[in-house]
């Protein structure tokens with residue numbers, strides 16, 4: 001049984017997609033043991049509570065330094081016997097100490113086709129604004145392992161989404177979620193739960 005800890009900061013629609021996929025049997029042999037948010041009022045916490053999942057609020061703001069925050073995070077995550085950490089819209093940049101501690105055990109969902117429109121400053125609506133500004137015709141989402149860089153870890157799965165002429169950033173964000181994020185995140189988790197993701201030095205593969 002793959003035991004997940006999901007880290008969130010916002011609305012939690014990706015968390016909901018995982019909760020729903022476990023409930024429907026699309027993801028099997030998996031449970032969410034803990035949801036951690038750095039925002040007290042994140043709606044994601046309500047979604048977790050409604051699903052009967054344990055939640056924890058831990059913000060770097062309440063700690064004197066990064067080391068202490070990392071220690072508290074690692075303590076909570078390890079106490080639950082976590083096998084995989086899922087970043088589902090988590091807006092805190094993780095320290096190299098944290099990512100090294102969990103090498104190959106953290107995945108993130110990013111709302112573009114990495115290596116386009118990613119890295120520092122590319123989060124939330126900004127990603128989609130930049131996509132529209134550049135006028136690309138195809139965007140999408142990426143699930144990748146997390147390393148010490150920003151959006152630089154091995155790519156596990158991607159899905160393309162069309163950009164339409166009259167798109168606003170909000171409309172595009174919603175389409176990328178519906179057509180890509182909420183589909184590939186559960187797929188990757190299920191693949192990991194069944195030992196079907198192979199991680200090499202810089203690349204990852206889903207074994208079909």
Ligand code: GRF
Nearest residue numbers: 010011012013014089109111
């Ligand atoms: C998503 O677009 C995800 O790709 C990005 O942050 C957003 C989180 O949305 N990392 P939600 O909280 O899952 O609704």
